[in-house]
Every structure is written in structure tokens, then in C-alpha cells.
Amino acid sequence: MIGRLVDGRYQVRSRIARGGMATVYLATDLRLERRVAIKVMHGHLADDNTFKTRFVQEARSAARLAHPNVVNVFDQGQDADMAYLVMEYLPGITLRDLLKDYKRLTPEQTVDILDAVLSGLAAAHKAGIVHRDLKPENVLLADDGRIKLGDFGLARAASANTATGQALLGTIAYLSPELVTRGVADARSDIYALGIMAYEMLTGEQPYVGEAPMQIAYQHANDSVPAPSTRTPSVPPGLDALVLWATSRDPDQRPADARIMLDRLREIEPDLTPGRRQTAMHDTLVIGTGTDVPTAETRVLAPAGAVVATAVDEGDDDAGVLEQSANRRRNRGYWLLALVLLLTGLSVGTGWYFGAGPGALASIPATSEMLPQNATQALEEAGFGVEPVDRNDPVVPAGQVIGTDPPAGDLARRGSIVTMFVSTGPQILPVPDVVGQPEADARAQLTDFSVAEESRTQFSADVAEGLVLAVLDADGAAVGGEYAELGKLTLVVSVGPVPPVEGLAVGEAQSRLDGAGLKIEFADPAYDDAVPVDSVITAEWLDDPMNPGDTVRLTVSKGPAPVEVPNVVGKTMSDAIVELEAAGFSVAYELPDLFLPLATVKEQAPAASELAPRGSSVRIVGSLTL
Known part of the structure; x- marks a missing residue:
């Protein structure tokens, strides 16, 4: 697929990921000059109407949603026998990758992710769409901080809530009890899956584990999810209650949809993340004793609930109060001046840092196909740190740089870390056995390799016309059981047997051989008592095996000796x-x-x-x- 132009518009650049249903590639939209992710259904599933329906459903479901927390779908179509889906490209990681690296998240991080996912899910529920496959693998964390919900391959209209025959298509660890027992899914099933995800983020593990999927499904159907604080005591009570609400076994006891759960999350969010609380202000009025008329006023700022006490000595007269007030104003003036100078310094320093200093934006230099040491030097000279990562690549030779993340030409802060991908060469893949199959079927099974558009043809008396005789590697030898990804292959296809011409008149023999694409040369005529004059005695193959364009030598009879x-x-x-x-x-x-x-x-x-x-x-x- 690498290098292929899909539908005359999308130039495939590299492979991002491969799943059981499709492979996702990074591509360039030549019409709009932007990077996109193109999801291509596996060729062997193209004839399965169930998978094709799910694939198209994903496009339609996601295209109905326009929300900052949902992966945008741009296009969907068919190129020859290949179904594809064009989506927004988000460089980054998934929530699953984050959990693998950090095991569990802080309550603040969990709240941020839940807020984003619930926002996108609320838009889906409002549009009448149930996701049905919520799991950390489908939550995308972009490098720029955006959090998006993707993969609507199992999404269905909320009114079509029966999952007959497909009840267990979602990941078993996140299936709601009603999906396990009755095969029914609605918005509350998504809420249950999100509650399991929240539990996993807070504790670093799933609530139910087992050696077989049915063991986990049984626990979903018969057990209640424990409070996260039983595993991680530092979990705030508000989050405990939210998880238990979302994972209730009775769907009627859960939030009816994502909007209701999102509203509740935002209500309790200030208590879950104390650093974000707003400070309340209170005024205290200080008045001199012995008179009903205020002689001085002091505004004291304090958090809500704090007790602020001020007193004025009974012996103070008005002159003393005025002097204290003047001193306070003078001191406040000094503090204000110092604050102005500090802010000015910070402003100048920040401007320098982000304008010309280490924090300034700089363009990522191009390093593709450079040696790692040279690429590292170029990136460091541009002001970036470098983290090398090995990666298979079918195009860039082993030992050379594939590219970077962020990619060349993008702007990034000086001092930030740039990931440099170093090629380990192509991935070695098994080669399907396609000998004896029709050419079109063979090509459909060899999409992981670069199959030459022009097949070689060969005459065969044993294999019918149009069937594959052999698969050749780049050196022209028969390919083995494994081969490099995107390695060059050539199909050898049968054109049937060489036409038999012995005993035919020489003119008719020439006509048949010309029609088969064969060249003719004549040996000296010979006497033959059995073959009439000017008829073919023998047709000798000058090559074995015979291919169109090869030569046949004819011996023509001169009659009896x-x-x-x-x-x-x-x-x-x-x-x-x-x-x-x-x-x-x-x-x-x-x-x-x-x-x-x-x-x-x-x-x-x-x-x-x-x-x-x-x-x-x-x-x-x-x-x-x-």
C-alpha cells in the first residue's frame, strides 16, 4: 500500500496501525494538501457483507458528529476492491498507551480525560448514536493536548438497541451486564463502559479479571463493581460515588446519558481538584470605638469560612487612626510599585524566552533518510532534544532515519524533545499461498507486498488459463514462505497450453502460433512418407518453459522420399x-x-x-x- 494513490486523491505514506478489521495508514490528501489517516479494510473481508456494513456504519456514525472531542471523518469510498475511510490525523498516543506507561492516573488527570470523553459522548448520544465499544484503545490523546473519541465501528442508532448476533463484539472487559445477559445496548451501556474506564484509570487495573472471557462476562452480570478507593485509598469520595453510579448493574440506576454524567462531573469537579477552587472574598469593616461614625475602613481578603478579626485600641484617637491609614497607603504603594516592576520584568523575560530564547518556536529540520548521528546533530543544532525510536519501515533502508514526530517543517518549542524514528528495515510477513488461484484473488491476498502491475505469462499444459503458476521475488526466484513488507513480487499466470500444430498445413500452423503470441522459425524441409507436402512434421520449442514471445521451430514436409x-x-x-x-x-x-x-x-x-x-x-x- 505504501506509495499507492487511493482513488486518485490520497497518497499513502506509511502505516500507523493494523487491527483485525482494517489497517490505518498516514496519507496526504493531494487535493487539500493536508495529512490524513486512511483506514483500509483488509482484502479478505471485502466479500463479507457484515464487515462491510460495519465499516460503512463507522463512517456514517462519525460523520454525523461535529465535536472537538470526536475524531472527524472526512471521506469514505471504494477504490477497485478496496473499501476505505478517511479520518482526521492525530499524532499522539491512546489512553491505553498512557495506562501502560503510568499504570494509574491521578484524580486530576482522570477528571480531565473523563470531561473530554463525556463531552464527545454527549454529542453522540444527543445525535441518537450509541458507541458500544468504549475502551482506552479508542480514546486518542494528541500531542497538542487534545483528547478525542474515535472508532465508531460498532456504533448504532439508539433506537436500534438490540445487538443480536453481535452482543459480544465490544471488548469483554467493558461490556455492561445487559449486553452480556440480553444483548441489548443503549446510552446507559456506554456509561457503564466509561465507569469501568474511570475505575481502571484510578486504580491501574480492571475490576474483573479471569482466565477466560466468559469468566469476566459472568462477573459483569452478577457482581457489583467495587469503589476505586478500596484499591487506591487516595481516590476522592466524589469520584468513588461517580464510578459506582456509572457502573450500577441496573441500567435504571445509572445516568441516562453522557450529558447527565458530564453535568454531575462538573458539579463535583472543584472538590475533586482542590488546586482549581475559586477563592471567595469577604469584606471586614473596622471602626473606632466610642463613636458611631466610622473613622477608618480596612478591606481584608480571606477564603470563605475564615474568621477575620481586627481591633483598634480604645486609646487611639483620630490622629492615630489617620497616621496608621497613611502608613498603610504608603506601604501599599511600595508593594504596588514592586509588583509593577516584577510584572514588567516577567513580561520582558517571557517575551525574550518565547520570542528569541530557548522557548521560541523553531522549524523541525528535515532528516528523512539521513544517518542517525547526522540527523541528531541537525536537530540539536536547531535547539531540540532527540529521542531515537526504532521502527520498521518498508521503504527507508535499515539504519537510516524515517522521519520525526513532530514531522519536518512543523514548529515546536526550542528545548522540546523530538522523537526520531530510525528504520530497522521492512517487517517480515508470511506470504499467502496463491498458486492455482485466479490472478485477481491472488492480488487481493498480497496487499502487504508490492505486486507488479504487469504479470508474467507462461504456457502450461497442466494449469488452466488465468490461474497463478508461481510468485517470483525481486530476483526472479520462487518466493518462500516469508517476505519483506512491500517487497517486490511478480505473478506468473498461465495462458494455457502451446497450440498443437503438427500435421497442419503450414499456413494454418503459422496462423495459430501467431495468435498465441509466439514467433516462428523454419528448419530445412524434410521428406516424410506420412505427412503431406507443405504440412508440419514437427514443432520444436526453443525455450522451456514457453512464454509468449518465445520461438517455435517448424519442420515442413517435402512429401515421401x-x-x-x-x-x-x-x-x-x-x-x-x-x-x-x-x-x-x-x-x-x-x-x-x-x-x-x-x-x-x-x-x-x-x-x-x-x-x-x-x-x-x-x-x-x-x-x-x-
Whole structure:
């Protein structure tokens, strides 16, 4: 697929991921000049209507949603026998990758991810779409901080909530009890899956484990999900309650849809993330004693619930109060001046840092196909740190740089880390056995390799026309059981047997061989007692095996070989006839048969000892002897 132009628009660049249903590639939309992710259904599933329906359903479901937290779908179509889906490209990782690296997340991180996923899911539920396959693998965390929900391959309209025959298509660890027991899914089933995800983020493990899928399914159907704090005591009570609400075994006891759960999350979010709480302000009025008229006012800022006490000595007179007020104003002025100077310094420093200093944006240099040491030097000179990562690549030779993340030409902060992908060469893949199959079927099974558009053709008396005789590698040898991804292959396809032409007239033989694409050369003609003159005695193949364009050598008959004419002059006519006919000639004479025993041969033609074709006529002339 690498390098292929899909539907005349999408140029495939590299492979991102491969799943059980499709492979996702990075591609360039040549029309709009942007990078996209193109999802291509596996060729062996193209004839399965169930999978094709699911594939198209994903496009339609996601295309109905326009939300910042849902992966955008741009296009869907069919190129020859290949179904594809074009989506927004998000460089980054999945929530599953994050959990693998960090085991469990902090409550603040969990809240951020839940907020984003619930926002996207709320848009889906509002549009009448149930996702039905929520799991960490389908939550995308982009490098720029965006969080998006993707993979609507199992999504269905909320009204079509029965999952007959497909109830267990979602990942078993996140299936709701009603999906396990009744095969029914609605928005509340998505809420249950999201509750399991929240539990996993907070504790680093799933609530139910087992050696077999049915063991896990049984626990979903019969057990209640424990509070995350039983595994991780630091989980706030609010999150505990939210997870238990979302994972109730009774769907009626869960939030009806994602919007209701999102609203509840945002209500309790200030208590879950104390660093984000807003500070309340209170005013305290300080007045002098001994008079009902305020003589001085002080506004004291304090968090809500704090007790603020101020007092004025009873002996203070108005002059003392005024002096204290003046001192406070003077001190406040000094602090304000210091604050202004500090902010000015910070502004200048920040401007320098992000404008010309280490935090400034710089363009990622192009490093593709460079040696790692040279690419590292170029990136470091541009102000970036470098993290090398090995990766298979079917195009870039092993030991050379494939590219970077962020890619060349993008802007990034100086000092940030750039991932440099170093090629380990192509991935070695098993080669399907396609010998004896129709050419189109063979090509459909070899999509992981670069199959030459022009097949080689070969004559075969044993394999029918149009079927594959062999698969050749780049060196022209028969390919083995494994081969490099996108390695060059050539199909050898049968065109049937070489047309048989022995015994045919030479003109007809030439016509048949020309029609089969074969060249002809002629050997010296030969005598043959069984093959008529100007007919083919033998057709010799000059190559083995024979391919169109090869040469056949024909030997054409000159008829029977000539023989020596016997000498019959002086013999009786009857004896001469017997001898000539025995030599293979026919005899011509003019005397009546009655006089043959009495007549003597005086002349013969051809003359004695001359060569003449067997079967030709010899004329004899006789005279009577009285």
C-alpha cells in the first residue's frame, strides 16, 4: 500500500496501525494538501457483507458528529476492491498507551480525560448514536493536548438497541451486564463502559479479571463493581460515588446519558481538584470605638469560612487612626510599585524566552533518510532534544532515519524533545499461498507486498488459463514462505497450453502460433512418407518453459522420399509392371492387357537408376515379338 494513490486523491505514506478489521495508514490528501489517516479494510473481508456494513456504519456514525472531542471523518469510498475511510490525523498516543506507561492516573488527570470523553459522548448520544465499544484503545490523546473519541465501528442508532448476533463484539472487559445477559445496548451501556474506564484509570487495573472471557462476562452480570478507593485509598469520595453510579448493574440506576454524567462531573469537579477552587472574598469593616461614625475602613481578603478579626485600641484617637491609614497607603504603594516592576520584568523575560530564547518556536529540520548521528546533530543544532525510536519501515533502508514526530517543517518549542524514528528495515510477513488461484484473488491476498502491475505469462499444459503458476521475488526466484513488507513480487499466470500444430498445413500452423503470441522459425524441409507436402512434421520449442514471445521451430514436409527406378528394359511388359509396382511406383502403358505377356519393354521413363518419388508414375513402351 505504501506509495499507492487511493482513488486518485490520497497518497499513502506509511502505516500507523493494523487491527483485525482494517489497517490505518498516514496519507496526504493531494487535493487539500493536508495529512490524513486512511483506514483500509483488509482484502479478505471485502466479500463479507457484515464487515462491510460495519465499516460503512463507522463512517456514517462519525460523520454525523461535529465535536472537538470526536475524531472527524472526512471521506469514505471504494477504490477497485478496496473499501476505505478517511479520518482526521492525530499524532499522539491512546489512553491505553498512557495506562501502560503510568499504570494509574491521578484524580486530576482522570477528571480531565473523563470531561473530554463525556463531552464527545454527549454529542453522540444527543445525535441518537450509541458507541458500544468504549475502551482506552479508542480514546486518542494528541500531542497538542487534545483528547478525542474515535472508532465508531460498532456504533448504532439508539433506537436500534438490540445487538443480536453481535452482543459480544465490544471488548469483554467493558461490556455492561445487559449486553452480556440480553444483548441489548443503549446510552446507559456506554456509561457503564466509561465507569469501568474511570475505575481502571484510578486504580491501574480492571475490576474483573479471569482466565477466560466468559469468566469476566459472568462477573459483569452478577457482581457489583467495587469503589476505586478500596484499591487506591487516595481516590476522592466524589469520584468513588461517580464510578459506582456509572457502573450500577441496573441500567435504571445509572445516568441516562453522557450529558447527565458530564453535568454531575462538573458539579463535583472543584472538590475533586482542590488546586482549581475559586477563592471567595469577604469584606471586614473596622471602626473606632466610642463613636458611631466610622473613622477608618480596612478591606481584608480571606477564603470563605475564615474568621477575620481586627481591633483598634480604645486609646487611639483620630490622629492615630489617620497616621496608621497613611502608613498603610504608603506601604501599599511600595508593594504596588514592586509588583509593577516584577510584572514588567516577567513580561520582558517571557517575551525574550518565547520570542528569541530557548522557548521560541523553531522549524523541525528535515532528516528523512539521513544517518542517525547526522540527523541528531541537525536537530540539536536547531535547539531540540532527540529521542531515537526504532521502527520498521518498508521503504527507508535499515539504519537510516524515517522521519520525526513532530514531522519536518512543523514548529515546536526550542528545548522540546523530538522523537526520531530510525528504520530497522521492512517487517517480515508470511506470504499467502496463491498458486492455482485466479490472478485477481491472488492480488487481493498480497496487499502487504508490492505486486507488479504487469504479470508474467507462461504456457502450461497442466494449469488452466488465468490461474497463478508461481510468485517470483525481486530476483526472479520462487518466493518462500516469508517476505519483506512491500517487497517486490511478480505473478506468473498461465495462458494455457502451446497450440498443437503438427500435421497442419503450414499456413494454418503459422496462423495459430501467431495468435498465441509466439514467433516462428523454419528448419530445412524434410521428406516424410506420412505427412503431406507443405504440412508440419514437427514443432520444436526453443525455450522451456514457453512464454509468449518465445520461438517455435517448424519442420515442413517435402512429401515421401525419392527412390531409384528399377531397369525393366528387355523384360516382358507383365514382369516389368510387377517389378515397378513392387518398388512403389505406378505404371503407365498403352498395350492391351491381353498382349502384356507377349510384349517386351523397349523404353522406360524415368530411365533406369534415376530417382523418383515413391508413388510417382513410370511410363513403359513395349513391342510384340511374333
